[in-house]
C-alpha cells in the first residue's frame with residue numbers, strides 16, 4: 001500500500017501538449033477510478049506513473065520518494081494492460097510467475113505465490129493450460145495474476161475488462177471488488193464503464209483533454225457535478241441539458257426561461273452564475289411523471305420513442321425542439337410514441353451551469 005503524488009506532471013509528444021501540468025494525490029489503499037473521453041490522456045498518465053513513459057516535466061512521488069527518473073521495476077508499480085499481453089508459448093502458471101522468475105526468486109516462492117494468486121482469481125484448475133485454451137475473461141484474470149504476484153505497492157489497471165462481454169464483465173467486477181479487499185495495494189483503475197467507476201471506486205477522477213475536471217466520491221460527482229462536462233459524463237443515460245436565460249433570483253432559487261418560454265425555478269448551486277445565458281441540467285431519473293402532477297416547473301412534450309428495459313422505461317421526448325430522456329421505474333403500458341405528456345422538474349433536482 002502506498003501514497004502516490006503527482007506534482008505538476010505534464011506530457012507533450014513533440015509540440016503537442018497532451019497533459020498540461022497536473023497535480024494529483026492518491027492516498028494509501030485508495031481505489032481511484034480514472035474516467036474521461038477517448039484520447040484525454042488516461043493511458044499516458046498511467047504509463048508515466050509506471051515509468052514506461054517519461055513525463056515532460058514534474059515529479060512522481062511514491063510514499064514521498066521521488067521516483068520520476070526510476071526504472072519501472074524499481075517503483076513497486078504493476079500495470080495490467082487492456083490487451084492482456086500474455087506470453088502465448090507459456091502456461092498460465094508460467095505467465096503468472098514470469099515477473100518472479102525474472103526477479104530470480106526461488107522456485108518454492110514462485111510456486112506458492114502463483115498458487116495464492118490463482119486461488120484469489122479462481123484460476124487453480126487452469127494453471128497448466130496455454131493462453132490460447134482460455135476464454136477472454138480467463139486470460140484477463142491471468143494478466144491480473146501476473147501483476148499481483150509482484151506484490152505491487154501501486155496497482156494500475158488500464159480498462160482491464162473492456163474486451164469482455166456484459167456477463168463476464170459483471171462477474172469480473174465482483175472479482176475485482178473482492179481482490180481489492182484482499183490486496184494491500186493502492187489502485188488506479190481506468191474505465192469507460194460507468195457502473196465500474198461508480199461501484200468500485202473510493203474516488204473518481206474525471207479527465208478531459210489532459211486536465212482534471214473534478215475529483216470526488218462517486219455520489220458527490222453524481223449529485224454535485226461542478227460543471228456541465230462532469231454532469232454529462234457521470235450518469236447513464238446522460239443528464240439532459242437545455243439552454244436557458246436567467247431571469248431572476250429569489251430565496252436561494254434562480255428563475256430560468258427555456259427557449260419555448262417555459263419558466264423553471266431551480267435551486268441555486270454553489271457555483272457563481274453569469275447574468276444571462278446558462279444551461280439547465282436534469283437527470284432522466286429525477287423527472288417526475290404520473291397522475292396529479294401539480295405545482296410549478298411543469299413541461300410538456302411529445303413522446304418520440306419508448307424503450308422498455310424491464311426494470312425501467314425510457315421515454316425520449318421532444319420538448320419544443322429540445323430532446324429529453326426521462327426514466328421511470330415502471331412499465332408505463334399505456335404510453336406510445338406520438339403522445340403528448342406533461343412532466344415536472346423538481347427544483348432541488350435541477351442543476352444550473354454557466355454557459
Ligand SMILES: Nc1ncnc2c1ncn2[C@@H]1O[C@H](COP(=O)(O)OP(=O)(O)OP(=O)(O)O)[C@@H](O)[C@H]1O
Pocket residue numbers: 013018036037038039040041042043044045
Ligand atoms: N507516442 C505517442 N505519440 C504521439 N501522440 C501520442 C502518443 N501516445 C499517445 N498519443 C496521443 O495522446 C493522447 C492521449 O492518449 P491516451 O492513450 O493517453 O488516451 P486515453 O485517454 O487512454 O484514450 P482511450 O480511452 O482511447 O484509451 C491521444 O491524443 C493520443 O493520440
Ligand SMILES: [Mg+2]
Pocket residue numbers: 042043044158
Ligand atoms: Mg487508454
